[in-house]
Amino acid sequence: xxxxxxxxxxxxxxxxxxxxxxGLRAIAAGLVLVYHLIPGWAGIGYIGVDVFFVLSGFLITxxxxxxxxxxxxxxxxxxxxxxxxxxxxxxxSAALALLVGGDALVALGRQVIGxxxxxxxxxxxxxxxSYFDQSSPLLLTTMWSLAVEQQFYLFWPIIVLxxxxxxxxxxxxxxxxxxAGSVALHTVLVATxxxxxxxxxxxxxxxxxxxAGLAFAAERxxxxxxxxxxxxxxxxxxxxxxxxCALVAAGLIAENSPLMYPWGxxxxxxxxxxxxxxxxxxxxxxxAAALRGLLSSAPLSWVGVRSYGIYMWHWPLYVLLSYxxxxxxxxxxxxxxxxxxxxxxxxxxxxxxxxxxRMGVGPWFAHIRQSLAAINPAATIGxxxxxxxxxxxxxxxxxxxxxxxxxxxxxxxxxxxxxEGGMGAGEPExxxxxxxxxxxxxxxxxxxxxxxxxxxxxxxxxxxxxADGPEMPTQTPAVPASWDEVTVIGDSVTLASKPAMEEAMPxxxxxxxxxxxIHTAPDLIALHAAQGTLGDFLVVSLATNGPVSEDDVxxxxxxxxxxxxxxxTTAFGPARASWIPSANDVIxxxxxxxxxxxxxxxxxxxxxxxxxxxxxDVIHPGRQGGRIYADTVKDAVDPR
Numbered sequence: 001x002x003x004x005x006x007x008x009x010x011x012x013x014x015x016x017x018x019x020x021x022x023g024l025r026a027i028a029a030g031l032v033l034v035y036h037l038i039p040g041w042a043g044i045g046y047i048g049v050d051v052f053f054v055l056s057g058f059l060i061t062x063x064x065x066x067x068x069x070x071x072x073x074x075x076x077x078x079x080x081x082x083x084x085x086x087x088x089x090x091x092x093s094a095a096l097a098l099l100v101g102g103d104a105l106v107a108l109g110r111q112v113i114g115x116x117x118x119x120x121x122x123x124x125x126x127x128x129x130s131y132f133d134q135s136s137p138l139l140l141t142t143m144w145s146l147a148v149e150q151q152f153y154l155f156w157p158i159i160v161l162x163x164x165x166x167x168x169x170x171x172x173x174x175x176x177x178x179x180a181g182s183v184a185l186h187t188v189l190v191a192t193x194x195x196x197x198x199x200x201x202x203x204x205x206x207x208x209x210x211x212a213g214l215a216f217a218a219e220r221x222x223x224x225x226x227x228x229x230x231x232x233x234x235x236x237x238x239x240x241x242x243x244x245c246a247l248v249a250a251g252l253i254a255e256n257s258p259l260m261y262p263w264g265x266x267x268x269x270x271x272x273x274x275x276x277x278x279x280x281x282x283x284x285x286x287x288a289a290a291l292r293g294l295l296s297s298a299p300l301s302w303v304g305v306r307s308y309g310i311y312m313w314h315w316p317l318y319v320l321l322s323y324x325x326x327x328x329x330x331x332x333x334x335x336x337x338x339x340x341x342x343x344x345x346x347x348x349x350x351x352x353x354x355x356x357x358r359m360g361v362g363p364w365f366a367h368i369r370q371s372l373a374a375i376n377p378a379a380t381i382g383x384x385x386x387x388x389x390x391x392x393x394x395x396x397x398x399x400x401x402x403x404x405x406x407x408x409x410x411x412x413x414x415x416x417x418x419x420e421g422g423m424g425a426g427e428p429e430x431x432x433x434x435x436x437x438x439x440x441x442x443x444x445x446x447x448x449x450x451x452x453x454x455x456x457x458x459x460x461x462x463x464x465x466x467a468d469g470p471e472m473p474t475q476t477p478a479v480p481a482s483w484d485e486v487t488v489i490g491d492s493v494t495l496a497s498k499p500a501m502e503e504a505m506p507x508x509x510x511x512x513x514x515x516x517x518i519h520t521a522p523d524l525i526a527l528h529a530a531q532g533t534l535g536d537f538l539v540v541s542l543a544t545n546g547p548v549s550e551d552d553v554x555x556x557x558x559x560x561x562x563x564x565x566x567x568x569t570t571a572f573g574p575a576r577a578s579w580i581p582s583a584n585d586v587i588x589x590x591x592x593x594x595x596x597x598x599x600x601x602x603x604x605x606x607x608x609x610x611x612x613x614x615x616x617d618v619i620h621p622g623r624q625g626g627r628i629y630a631d632t633v634k635d636a637v638d639p640r
Contacts, residue, residue: 097139
């Protein structure tokens with residue numbers, strides 16, 4: 001059978017093979033997958049993306065130094081290496097999204113455009129999308145980092161052409177200056193817009209730049225192939241091991257916090273830089289040899305060369321599975337997603353990425369046509385029909401794509417006071433916003449009577465408790481004389497239920513906003529007390545967006561004061577909201593510890609058998625779900 005021609009027009013680049021880099025890619029991909037797929041197992045596993053950035057900055061700059069020209073050919077090869085696989089993953093994911101439907105299709109048009117034009121990060125920033133809003137996750141979110149790299153491949157070669165005319169120390173200084181500027185800009189913007197700071201090319205450029213700085217510093221060893229061993233070989237080898245251990249341990253153990261933006265990610269980038277330096281050919285020591293042996297092992301190398309495809313496929317598959325089976329056990333979901341991602345990445349690598357990289361696009365098409373013709377005509381028809389069918393599904397998905405999720409629409413309906421509307425909501429709930437430095441939203445002013453409220457007791461001797469918790473002590477609960485004695489501080493679940501609550505409890509004071517967590521409660525309580533809008537019965541519904549601790553409850557009780565009754569609302573959400581079970585346990589324990597002051601509005605138990613009344617995010621209630629929420633709160637406040 002005739003063989004397709006192989007593209008050989010590029011000048012030979014004299015770059016030495018560096019053992020272990022593929023293994024480092026595999027570890028970086030593993031950290032990201034654990035972070036995304038198993039909530040709570042890798043608090044800062046996203047630092048794997050910063051490792052990818054350092055690797056790309058180092059390798060691309062080394063290649064440019066070897067070429068010292070030929071930018072048209074360089075860009076063509078980058079296109080052949082990256083675009084076909086991205087096109088396959090984008091079209092395939094969009095086609096599958098049509099089969100799943102619902103919130104999987106949200107904003108798909110702009111996502112596809114951003115993915116295929118290497119502008120995904122800027123498209124989402126321009127549309128005020130939040131990278132950290134994951135109650136209704138977008139299908140192609142992880143394409144942001146690939147867009148950053150692709151933009152780097154576009155502008156950095158031009159800068160390198162100018163820098164090669166200068167001394168080595170000036171090249172290094174230029175790279176480090178750009179890195180420092182990126183860190184500084186991130187530090188300024190993160191206080192007002194975390195997504196802009198995190199996803200912006202200019203504000204997340206330091207990893208690429210420190211990698212480029214290493215390429216400038218190590219040019220003699222990597223590009224010019226000088227073989228004299230470094231005098232610090234032993235030190236570099238040991239430092240490489242320590243950095244690898246620190247990187248993996250931090251990714252899996254450390255908790256996310258505002259300090260990560262950007263300083264934790266900068267440290268992760270420097271650790272990756274040390275690991276790469278310890279793998280360079282001029283490092284000749286036993287520790288370095290052992291590190292190369294580990295990172296160049298067959299399993300890690302196999303995963304590493306396919307890490308591009310694995311990274312692209314895992315998130316869309318996870319999102320689709322989450323929407324289709326939102327309550328599926330996270331470990332089972334992770335196993336299914338990893339298996340499918342690796343399989344698709346391997347097929348993409350062997351049959352699309354690698355052949356096109358070697359042959360070029362035209363010769364690859366000719367090769368495929370010849371290979372299929374040699375099998376049978378039916379295979380040729382199938383090979384033409386299947387991609388066309390997938391493309392048709394993807395186009396249809398874009399056409400029917402809604403602009404907002406059902407969860408977003410439900411919140412907006414609640415905000416505007418729509419009672420008879422459909423399911424839907426406002427802005428999706430941000431999962432654990434305090435981990436990225438979220439700020440308190442001030443409540444709106446509320447009209448309250450000037451007379452001090454008086455409570456009366458109910459003749460009924462029962463107190464509601466969580467259906468899953470132990471029996472609560474029997475006592476005669478206080479109940480409000482009127483609903484204006486009740487103040488509710490809540491998140492977007494409360495906001496979506498606001499019309500139903502106002503209908504069920506006329507006069508109730510509701511302060512609900514999106515993206516709130518339990519940590520905002522004490523300040524909000526103090527604000528209401530200062531404004532005279534804090535009733536004798538305080539409902540706190542803030543367990544949806546992140547963990548709840550005993551200290552959080554104690555701070556709420558201290559802020560409320562000893563004479564108020566506090567009603568804590570349990571949360572309900574998809575399996576990926578892994579903190580909800582423990583948060584609910586803390587709420588039940590608080591009611592047991594303070595039976596005279598704390599009651600439970602058990603939203604979790606009330607809605608668990610009625611998830612069809614929730615939006616597609618399995619968090620926000622629609623019209624009927626809002627009524628269940630309102631009844632749950634009402635029964636807890638007045639359990640007669």
